[in-house]
Amino acid sequence: xxxxxxxxxxxxxxxxxxxxxGAITVSRAIRDPNQVSExxxxxxxxxxxxxNYVPNVQAQILASGQSNVIAVLLPSLTNSVYADVxxxxxxxxxxxxxxxxxxxxxxSEQEEDRLVALFAWQRPAAMLLAGxxxxxxxxxxxxxxxxxIVQIMEHGPAIDMxxxxxxxxxxxxAVTHLIDCGYRRIAFLGAxxxxxxxxxxxxxxxxxxxxxxxxxxxxxxxxxxxxxxxRALFSQLLDxxxxxxxxxxxxxxxxxxxxxxxxxxxxxVPEQMGIIGFNDLEMAAAAVPAISTVRxxxxxxxxxxxxxxxxxxxxxxxxxxxVDIGFDVIRRASTSAVDQGVSAARSAKGG
Amino acid sequence: xxxxxxxxxxxxxxxxxxxxxGAITVSRAIRDPNQVSExxxxxxxxxxxxxNYVPNVQAQILASGQSNVIAVLLPSLTNSVYADVxxxxxxxxxxxxxxxxxxxxxxSEQEEDRLVALFAWQRPAAMLLAGxxxxxxxxxxxxxxxxxIVQIMEHGPAIDMxxxxxxxxxxxxAVTHLIDCGYRRIAFLGAxxxxxxxxxxxxxxxxxxxxxxxxxxxxxxxxxxxxxxxRALFSQLLDxxxxxxxxxxxxxxxxxxxxxxxxxxxxxVPEQMGIIGFNDLEMAAAAVPAISTVRxxxxxxxxxxxxxxxxxxxxxxxxxxxVDIGFDVIRRASTSAVDQGVSAARSAKGG
DNA sequence: ATATACGATGGTAACGTTACCATGATTTCA
DNA sequence: TGAAATCATGGTAACGTTACCATCGTATAT
Numbered sequence: 078x079x080x081x082x083x084x085x086x087x088x089x090x091x092x093x094x095x096x097x098x099g100a101i102t103v104s105r106a107i108r109d110p111n112q113v114s115e116x117x118x119x120x121x122x123x124x125x126x127x128x129n130y131v132p133n134v135q136a137q138i139l140a141s142g143q144s145n146v147i148a149v150l151l152p153s154l155t156n157s158v159y160a161d162v163x164x165x166x167x168x169x170x171x172x173x174x175x176x177x178x179x180x181x182x183x184x185s186e187q188e189e190d191r192l193v194a195l196f197a198w199q200r201p202a203a204m205l206l207a208g209x210x211x212x213x214x215x216x217x218x219x220x221x222x223x224x225x226i227v228q229i230m231e232h233g234p235a236i237d238m239x240x241x242x243x244x245x246x247x248x249x250x251a252v253t254h255l256i257d258c259g260y261r262r263i264a265f266l267g268a269x270x271x272x273x274x275x276x277x278x279x280x281x282x283x284x285x286x287x288x289x290x291x292x293x294x295x296x297x298x299x300x301x302x303x304x305x306x307x308r309a310l311f312s313q314l315l316d317x318x319x320x321x322x323x324x325x326x327x328x329x330x331x332x333x334x335x336x337x338x339x340x341x342x343x344x345x346v347p348e349q350m351g352i353i354g355f356n357d358l359e360m361a362a363a364a365v366p367a368i369s370t371v372r373x374x375x376x377x378x379x380x381x382x383x384x385x386x387x388x389x390x391x392x393x394x395x396x397x398x399x400v401d402i403g404f405d406v407i408r409r410a411s412t413s414a415v416d417q418g419v420s421a422a423r424s425a426k427g428g
Numbered sequence: 429x430x431x432x433x434x435x436x437x438x439x440x441x442x443x444x445x446x447x448x449x450g451a452i453t454v455s456r457a458i459r460d461p462n463q464v465s466e467x468x469x470x471x472x473x474x475x476x477x478x479x480n481y482v483p484n485v486q487a488q489i490l491a492s493g494q495s496n497v498i499a500v501l502l503p504s505l506t507n508s509v510y511a512d513v514x515x516x517x518x519x520x521x522x523x524x525x526x527x528x529x530x531x532x533x534x535x536s537e538q539e540e541d542r543l544v545a546l547f548a549w550q551r552p553a554a555m556l557l558a559g560x561x562x563x564x565x566x567x568x569x570x571x572x573x574x575x576x577i578v579q580i581m582e583h584g585p586a587i588d589m590x591x592x593x594x595x596x597x598x599x600x601x602a603v604t605h606l607i608d609c610g611y612r613r614i615a616f617l618g619a620x621x622x623x624x625x626x627x628x629x630x631x632x633x634x635x636x637x638x639x640x641x642x643x644x645x646x647x648x649x650x651x652x653x654x655x656x657x658x659r660a661l662f663s664q665l666l667d668x669x670x671x672x673x674x675x676x677x678x679x680x681x682x683x684x685x686x687x688x689x690x691x692x693x694x695x696x697v698p699e700q701m702g703i704i705g706f707n708d709l710e711m712a713a714a715a716v717p718a719i720s721t722v723r724x725x726x727x728x729x730x731x732x733x734x735x736x737x738x739x740x741x742x743x744x745x746x747x748x749x750x751v752d753i754g755f756d757v758i759r760r761a762s763t764s765a766v767d768q769g770v771s772a773a774r775s776a777k778g779g
Numbered sequence: 780a781t782a783t784a785c786g787a788t789g790g791t792a793a794c795g796t797t798a799c800c801a802t803g804a805t806t807t808c809a
Numbered sequence: 810t811g812a813a814a815t816c817a818t819g820g821t822a823a824c825g826t827t828a829c830c831a832t833c834g835t836a837t838a839t
Contacts, residue, residue: 449788449789450788450789450790451789451790452788452789452790453787453788453789456787456788463786463787463788464787464788465786465787465788468787468788487794489794490794490795490796491793491794492794493794
């Protein structure tokens with residue numbers, strides 16, 4: 078008798094033979110133990126231990142038709158923001174039968190279209206996307222996909238499920254905090270121009286609209302973000318608009334860059350210039366002065382997004398399909414100084 | 429006739445029927461086109477297009493016995509250092525039939541042991557590990573694994589293949605640069621105490637040994653690294669050793685923290701205090717003053733590590749199994765000042 | 780011209796698991 | 810007490826592909 082088996086790995090048939098039962102009973106004992114009598118279950122478990130049996134995942138998937146891949150499409154893997162999200166995703170998935178396949182869309186809608194189609198053909202068990210701004214093609218393509226889909230980062234109308242927060246509201250709260258501190262000539266700094274960044278800009282505009290006589294001073298670049306980029310942009314801004322007294326930055330990288338530029342020019346923060354960032358990266362709290370920012374629990378967002386997918390895959394009912402995870406404005410030293418006649422809303426929190 | 433097929437997805441048999449050939453010929457036409465005559469190849473390709481046929485990966489793996497999973501075990505997913513490595517890994521793997529499965533060892537040898545065993549049972553096509561310091565158990569377990577293994581980050585004796593650099597040499601070069609700048613009372617700051625960190629500490633010691641009369645001043649914590657941690661550690665150090673004039677930091681996070689603490693205490697950098705970091709994170713160049721550091725091409729390291737694995741998997745001969753990717757000491761403003769009678773080796777680069 | 784090698788193609792049997800249905804034993808209900 | 814329902818278990822046939830071997834026709838060597 079001929080065999081093609083290359084690996085010495087034991088099969089379910091080996092276990093069945095050793096335990097003196099049928100192969101299918103072993104299969105059942107593994108997947109749903111209470112379907113099997115205690116006696117057989119014990120014999121099978123012992124056989125599994127003795128042979129060091131590990132099920133062949135590919136065969137399981139082929140036979141059951143059930144994929145164990147959760148496709149995860151993110152715009153960046155390097156960005157700390159997504160690193161935290163990824164950590165949450167992996168932690169939640171680890172103890173399950175599922176595993177993650179990551180795709181990097183590089184902030185490109187075109188690349189996202191390509192990857193969604195590519196991954197969808199592989200029939201993933203579920204899919205996780207960042208943001209709500211997929212192309213019309215992709216949205217309608219996914220609208221009648223048979224697998225659950227969760228969109229993270231933002232709060233709003235999702236294809237299937239979603240968890241995140243309103244970046245517009247968050248940015249508005251941040252800028253409102255600057256206004257409460259007494260700053261009046263407030264600029265906005267942005268980079269990359271991805272959808273979240275643009276919504277933060279919108280929040281900035283809304284907050285400013287509530288400040289009589291204030292008009293927006295904005296500087297955005299489509300180039301990738303970074304501390305050096307923040308410094309260069311803020312330098313450019315200072316050369317143009319000489320009378321600004323605060324800057325709301327689209328993220329903490331830019332904010333740290335702005336702080337460095339202030340240091341280089343001898344501008345006192347927060348006395349002469351207020352600075353607030355976004356994301357609450359670790360460095361923000363340690364800077365001198367500590368940088369005010371907006372915190373979103375990204376790790377938890379990743380965890381809960383996967384949790385929602387798992388619930389659906391297990392047939393459980395998902396409570397709320399669209400979750401607002403909220404945000405916190407973190408008040409620190411970089412925005413605590415000036416008070417030009419307005420009762421400055423200072424906070425006891427932070428550095 | 430009954431069928432269990434749930435998905436309407438076309439199979440290789442459908443393609444074969446439409447093209448009027450045998451299923452195996454379709455299989456060959458996909459895997460190695462020159463084995464099939466041009467006429468049939470064209471007919472098959474057209475049938476594939478028409479049916480929108482995509483091969484079932486699970487069935488391929490089951491039938492061929494060849495896995496397409498490359499297991500990647502890293503100590504952290506959040507750390508920017510590994511984020512860059514991961515980017516390189518994904519970019520190199522993307523156009524191949526392989527895909528990545530990431531495990532997070534959290535800088536724990538125990539967790540690494542567990543994950544190596546777990547992944548190895550799944551029979552990956554290849555494995556990528558960080559560092560050379562696996563437990564004896566894991567090393568001997570992997571020594572007779574039948575899949576190729578590459579260890580990244582460090583240069584030295586690998587289980588199978590390796591790519592990285594000597595962190596000891598790199599740190600020695602960094603500290604030697606401080607000495608060349610005229611600094612004499614040089615301290616070392618470290619966190620996490622992972623193997624790379626300890627080798628950098630050793631490099632620091634070696635460099636100091638070449639400086640007559642100098643004795644090591646070291647402060648290391650097993651706690652995770654970070655900017656805040658760097659600030660706290662350096663503050664502690666300054667309270668103890670009041671006469672130090674420079675600090676070599678085990679990474680850029682710590683270095684930035686040290687810089688912030690100097691700012692907070694009004695210590696002039698580089699005049700009163702030289703600072704050098706490690707890794708050349710993006711922020712280092714943008715800080716005020718710009719922070720000197722050691723650069724390793726992590727993205728390229730990730731790419732080439734996967735390249736080595738792919739070469740082996742395709743039966744190609746790998747040139748050198750143990751590659752030294754080298755490093756560069758990046759001289760910037762944070763180490764350019766003092767000159768106490770020694771000819772300071774200032775650099776035109778950076779700053 | 781004939782034996783031999785080679786190239787192109789196909790049939791059949793795996794790969795290791797699970798779905799479906801059948802069987803016999805046990806329990807439940809009228 | 811007998812019929813129906815339920816439970817535990819097993820046999821067989823898929824899942825969709827590739828490995829192995831066989832076949833046939835054509836080119837090459839003697």
